Amino acid sequence: MDESGRPLSPFLIYRWGVTNSLSILHRITGVGLSVGILVLACWLLAIATGPEPYASVMNMFGATWFKLPLAAWAFCFFYHLANGVRHLFWDAGHGFGQAGIKLGGLAVVVFAVLMTATYAMIGLV
């Protein structure tokens, strides 16, 4: 209850947990990927413009400070992809039990971390 005496929507009362963190992370990674479209567009435009513009764009994308956002985008991509599959299962009515929620959440996080690490090791990010 707030000072007006009217009941609040439950989302303000429930305690913070793993499941709702993973849920909000789906939105955060989604917004992150939307920002990443800007980089994708710059990259494609640079390829189409010519070798010299491409080299200068790649000098920026290849810089050390750019490795962090690239790794973050890789994580956003793999997390959003895996959690998106989880959402599709929910849409079909599966995986709503306690075990399903916990197992699915764990699987998504493990997948995203492993794939991001693999990408980082191969040297792309």
Place this chain on the structure above:
Amino acid sequence: MSFKSPLNRVIGLGTAKEGVSHWWHQRVTAIALLPLGLWFAFAMLGVEIRSHAALIDWVSDPMTAVLLILTIICLIYHSFLGIRVVVEDYVAAKGVKVVTLLLSSFAHAFLGAVCLISILKIALGSG
């Protein structure tokens, strides 16, 4: 002219007056982006990313160009729908909300056009 009754016209459309089309389009593009996104992620491991000539070769391949174009279309639309939900959920002030949604629409249209024209220019051999 429509022969639907006024009642039939509004059933299932809900308070937003557009039914479940936003929800459904979000899912359709999500399903399309599963194979397309994975293809792009794995293709990035295979191409020589530093070499401009290698990338021109790669994008010039008709199959690559087709898959890239489909990826961009689905990605831009999926992102546009997703950002709209986030803005509608978290931006309370009506004026700011409308302006943000407008900017999002223009940004998505602009970036989509940049990506598609770039791919087409390379694929059609004038890149």
